[in-house]
C-alpha cells in the first residue's frame with residue numbers, strides 16, 4: 510500500500526511525465542545531419558511522411574533516385590541508401606554533386622518550382638522547435 514503522503518507526489522510525477530511527452534511530440538522532426546563533421550546550421554526540418562503527404566509527392570524516386578549513365582532509372586529507387594552513400598561531402602569523379610548541394614538543389618529547387626515550401630535559410634534550418 511502507498512502511504513497517503515506519497516500520493517500527491519505520485520500524481521505530480523504522472524502529470525509531469527504526460528506534459529513532458531506532449532512537448533516531446535510537438536518537437537518538429539528534422540533530418541539527421543550527422544554526416545557533416547561540424548554542422549554550421551541546425552538540422553533541417555523535415556517530417557518525412559507528413560511532408561510528402563502535404564506536398565502530394567508519391568513517387569519515392571523524386572528524392573531516392575538511381576541515376577545510370579546520366580539518366581534517371583525508371584525501375585530502381587534508392588530509399589534503402591542514404592544520400593551520402595553517393596553524394597560525398599565534396600564533389601568527386603564519380604559524383605560531381607556534393608551532399609549539401611544535392612540537398613539544396615532537391616529541396617529548395619522544388620520549393621522554388623512550386624512556389625510553395627521554405628526557401629530562406631531559417632525556414633529549413635530553424636532554431637528552436
Ligand code: HEC
Nearest residue numbers: 540542545548549550552553609612616617628629630633
Ligand atoms: C528547403 C530547405 C533548405 C533551405 C531553404 C536551406 N537549406 Fe541548408 N540544408 C538543407 C538540408 C536538407 C541539408 C542537409 C541536412 C541537414 O544539414 O540538416 C542542408 C545542409 C546545409 C549545410 C551543411 C550542413 C551544415 O550545417 O554545415 C549548410 C552549411 C547549409 N545547409 C546552409 C544553408 C544556408 C546558408 C541556407 C540559406 C542561404 C540554407 N542552407 C537553406 C535544407 C535547406
Ligand code: HEC
Nearest residue numbers: 541557561566567568569571572573588589590591592593
Ligand atoms: C522529398 C524527398 C523525399 C521523398 C519524396 C521520399 N523521401 Fe524518403 N527520405 C528522404 C530523405 C532526405 C531521407 C534521409 C536520407 C539520408 O539520411 O541520407 C529519407 C529517408 C528514408 C528512409 C530511411 C529511413 C530512415 O528513417 O532513416 C526510408 C526507408 C525512406 N526514406 C523511404 C521512402 C519511401 C518508401 C518513399 C516513397 C513513398 C520516400 N522515402 C519518399 C527524402 C524523401
Ligand code: HEC
Nearest residue numbers: 572573575576587590591592595604605606611612614615
Ligand atoms: C545510388 C546513388 C545515389 C543516391 C543514393 C542518391 N543520389 Fe543523387 N545523384 C546520383 C548521381 C549518380 C547523380 C548525377 C551526378 C552527376 O551528374 O555527377 C545524382 C544527382 C543528384 C542531383 C542533381 C540532378 C537532379 O536530379 O536534380 C540532386 C539534386 C541529387 N542527386 C539529390 C539527391 C538526394 C537529396 C539524395 C538522397 C535523398 C540522393 N540524391 C541520393 C546518385 C545518387
Ligand code: HEC
Nearest residue numbers: 553554555560563564566615616619620623625626627633
Ligand atoms: C517535389 C517537391 C518537394 C521536394 C523535393 C521537397 N519539398 Fe518541402 N515542400 C514542398 C511543398 C509543396 C511544400 C508546401 C506544403 C504545404 O504546406 O502545402 C513543402 C513544405 C516544406 C516545409 C514546411 C513544413 C511542411 O512540412 O509543410 C519544409 C520544412 C520542407 N518542405 C522541407 C523540405 C526539405 C528539407 C526537403 C528536402 C529533403 C524538401 N522539403 C523537399 C515540396 C517539396
